[in-house]
Amino acid sequence: MTSKKNLQIGIIGSNSSVCSKELYTFAFNLGKALADEGYILLNGGMQGVMEAVSKGAQQSDNKNSRVIGILPFDHRETCNDYLDIVIPTGVGFARNAILVLSSDILIALGGGAGTLNEISYAWQFNKKVFCLTQTEGWSAKIADTNIDHRKSDLLIGFKDISEVIQNIRNHE
Amino acid sequence: MTSKKNLQIGIIGSNSSVCSKELYTFAFNLGKALADEGYILLNGGMQGVMEAVSKGAQQSDNKNSRVIGILPFDHRETCNDYLDIVIPTGVGFARNAILVLSSDILIALGGGAGTLNEISYAWQFNKKVFCLTQTEGWSAKIADTNIDHRKSDLLIGFKDISEVIQNIRNHE
Amino acid sequence: MTSKKNLQIGIIGSNSSVCSKELYTFAFNLGKALADEGYILLNGGMQGVMEAVSKGAQQSDNKNSRVIGILPFDHRETCNDYLDIVIPTGVGFARNAILVLSSDILIALGGGAGTLNEISYAWQFNKKVFCLTQTEGWSAKIADTNIDHRKSDLLIGFKDISEVIQNIRNHE
């Protein structure tokens, strides 16, 4: 077993109904790249970006990485098929707070109201969110802005995978 | 006792650090006006808009209204002094989801990241939010917009108290 | 409106499937007696003891009392019909912790695993539980015992309504 705790990275973004094919592919490639680094990946365990990043991570040869789904449900029947560990919280969308608290840093890819909810939690909990700018959805709209006057510089725009990987390496 | 369940209205908005004197006065007057109508008022139980609306409601002569604070803490020591009923949830800011689910409709007054978090929950839970436009903060920024493409027309801008009272009467 | 916060009393106990007719009648009479005292009553909002105590409270002439249901669900469709205020938490049975934290003191009437769960939370949160001894179920089994060695004397047996009302008056 690994004894050193790995960095835990939360990936948030569009669910299936608002996830374009391009965004799905981007999320898949990001998942593989993050798993190659050996990080622990957390997501909401459902479809769209969450499924893509999980599926991509499963393609990595790095044995230290794991994908964890933090589900709103009290069972695991409706999560995506690419999770190593499943946390069926049973607390509904209050699980958004748990997902954000469990992430050392977050990456946002597109996203609707659920993603905005998680980004605003990240702001409250003082967590950095790397926000994809080359997409539709909230990650692009909110990148490099401040949600309120109490903090600043937590929502950092990025354009491609190598850039966000480098940012995370610098964060450690 | 009253046997008919009264409409439950959640009021969300700026905490003390971002609540101007003008917004505090507005929230106080709104609290009194809503209590005069006999509604059950819910809020986050803390300071700023939450305190003002609670304090205003205590000035009403309507015996049916009540003010309920849904607290993040597991105790009641740090809530405001104008709550009739206190729900110390102990779940931290996951209580935002509970506050929104407990509200038949919501009213947003200004607000920072916490208010944006609650507005995005309202969108997820399909609840109407009446959003004050004559203010700084998220209620003005997000009024009359759509958070994502899956729903529409849940965030309704308003300018003064008589307008929102009339809107709520129409809602019942 | 009442400005003084009333004592908040949580009533826990058998759900419909394990609630005898005798226990239902006892809970109904207890609900009326507690409402006559003007207390705020909280319960899990469902059937059995929860419904009976709510229904009884609605028979009281005291205008200060209120019955609040803290629901596991994210909606109010399946709660009992005798609640003044409904808190649909959406967090499933994690709502047991919220119900206990929101109660200044608790009263247990019979009960199965759910009631035992709430009694053990009360112990963790250092809350007194008045436990009915003249019944089947956990309130009788656990009355006047200590759950572990870290605390003592929180689970106080009682036999009839006048006794528990007197105990609560002494508590204030």
Next chain:
Amino acid sequence: MTSKKNLQIGIIGSNSSVCSKELYTFAFNLGKALADEGYILLNGGMQGVMEAVSKGAQQSDNKNSRVIGILPFDHRETCNDYLDIVIPTGVGFARNAILVLSSDILIALGGGAGTLNEISYAWQFNKKVFCLTQTEGWSAKIADTNIDHRKSDLLIGFKDISEVIQNIRNHE
């Protein structure tokens, strides 16, 4: 990465203040034995039994096992030092429900009110709990009993590590 989801086993029991040296050693050995089997181990992330089982698991050579702490806190500063993955839920002891829901089966070692709380959740959620009988605390008291009349045979007594390992193999 492993693509097949491993069995998730929750270990619950005495916190530091009620964990004897003998029980700590037993939990350590159990943690190593379960990790040798390649299981995912979940616990509350704190001291006593939780620390011992985590520490033991770190001694295993099996690369597939992981130890996950489901914390009540909103930060990771006060968890034990032997966790691979940390979920700081921020929901207080409502995390007990999440820990139980996340476990396919549970093992209880001694324990006070917190352990009783988790065992009663397991009963509500229909999860098997293997209960150590050779100890003080709730695992021994409640082994091979039924919490209420709605279910049966979920709380299975065991005496030593080889017995519980065999039971879990049979469960799969």
